[in-house]
Amino acid sequence: MTSAAAKNVDARKPAIYLVVGAVLALGSMLLGGLASGEPTGPAQAPQAGGAPTAPAPACTEAVRESLRPQGPLPAPGAMPAGSTMAVIADRGRLIAGVDQGKFLAGYRDPLTGNLSGSDIDIVRRIAAAIFGDPERVQYVVLNIADRAAALERDQVDVVVNSFTVTCARQRVVEFSAPYMPASQRLLVPVDSGIREVEDLAGRTVCTSRGSTTEIVLRNLGLQVESLTGIPDCVLELQRGRVAAVSSDDVILAGLAAQDPNTRVVGRALDTSRYAVGMRPDExxxxxxxxxxxxxxxxxxSLAASNRHWYTGRLDPVPPPPPPVYRD
Incomplete structure (x- = not known):
């Protein structure tokens, strides 16, 4: 795993990690599949005569169901023979694709040098279930656009990186049941007087260009400035050039925690869910x-993790969504 798109990280190795760097890394996840380069469907393969095949049907809605657990979990260290978990156990470590720049979700703690956050808690739970030791993890820091590709190339066992379940991604990724809901909301200055999207009448809201967030805002008839990423929008907010920034509330909570002059407000304008990504053939x-x-x-423990990271930063802290299974 030595490609430029994926970097192995020793979670115990100290690193210089500036808050500004964390903010810059946060924004990239908001770009939609087309903007980020994530797969939006199978490529058109040429037919025998050179003509392209008909395009795959457009995705309209993500499948909500995942695969049902089969009976009680095996004891740590006793994975079923021939299973994917046994292969991981024999290797001696779980390989997990994560981010180290999403404050509160997956970030490198500047004081300890360790990876921390709600996503990292999920990785540690999976490792503990396989090995009985949550530290038996090889973290691979992935670019946002490479999350699905890292699974396809078998670079990682799981991706736990605020990975939103979408119809397009489900063509190449098998998702777990969701572990956290996310809602599109607003980040505003604390003294702005803005509480809901209606308060933005005649004002400009900023979001990442090409994202689904941008589509929602434009459909509401708002005045929208779309920039390369959320960090650019945050700078515009700090300069007073836009009245609000819109994104997933989980990301906005991390930004608000870094800038006490801002806060997350408003009802959910759209909803999504984060889940663990894995290979469809496993x-x-x-x-x-x-x-x-x-x-x-x-x-x-799942709800406790959400409360630990987001209490005082998200109001309310979202409870874990109930699972829905298809078999």
Whole structure:
């Protein structure tokens, strides 16, 4: 795993990590599939005569169901013979694709040098279920556009990187049941008087160019400035050139935590859900991860993680969504 798109990270290695760097890394995840380069569907293959095949039907709605866990989880260190989990156990480490620049979700703690956040908590749970040791992880820092590709190339076992379930991604990725909902909301200055999207009448809201967030805002008839990424929008907000920034509330919460002069407001303008991404040809791992998430919902640890990271930064802190299975 030495490509430019993916970098192995030792979670115990200290690193200089500036808050500005965290903010810059945050914005890239908001670019939609077309803007980020993530796959939006199978490529058109030429037919025998050189003519392209008919394009695949357009995605309209993501499938909400995942694969049901099969019985109780095996004991750590006793993975079923021949299973994907046994292969991971024999290797001695779980390989997880993550980010290190999404504050509160997946970021490198500047004090400890360790990776931390709500996404990292999920990775550690999966490792603990396989090995009995949450530290048995090889973290691979992925560019946002390379999350699905890293799975296709078998560079990682799982991707836990605020990975939104979409119809296009489901063509190449098998997702777990969701572990966190996300809502499109607003980031505004604390003294702006803006509470809801209606308060933006005659004012400009900024978001990342090409994102689904931009489409939602324009459909509401708002005056929208679209820039390369959310960090550019934050700079415009700080300069007073836009009245608000719109994105996933989880990302906005990280930004607000870094800038106490801002806060997250408003009702949900759109909703999505984050889930663990895996290879479609490893359904046993998908079922196993769903079993891990089921256990975390049942014992309250999944909700406790959300509260730990987002209390005082998101109001309300979203509870884990209930799973829906297709078999």
């Amino acid at each position: 359904p046993d791992l998908v079922r196993f991860v769903n079993g891990v998430l089921e256990a975390a919902r049942a014992d309250g």
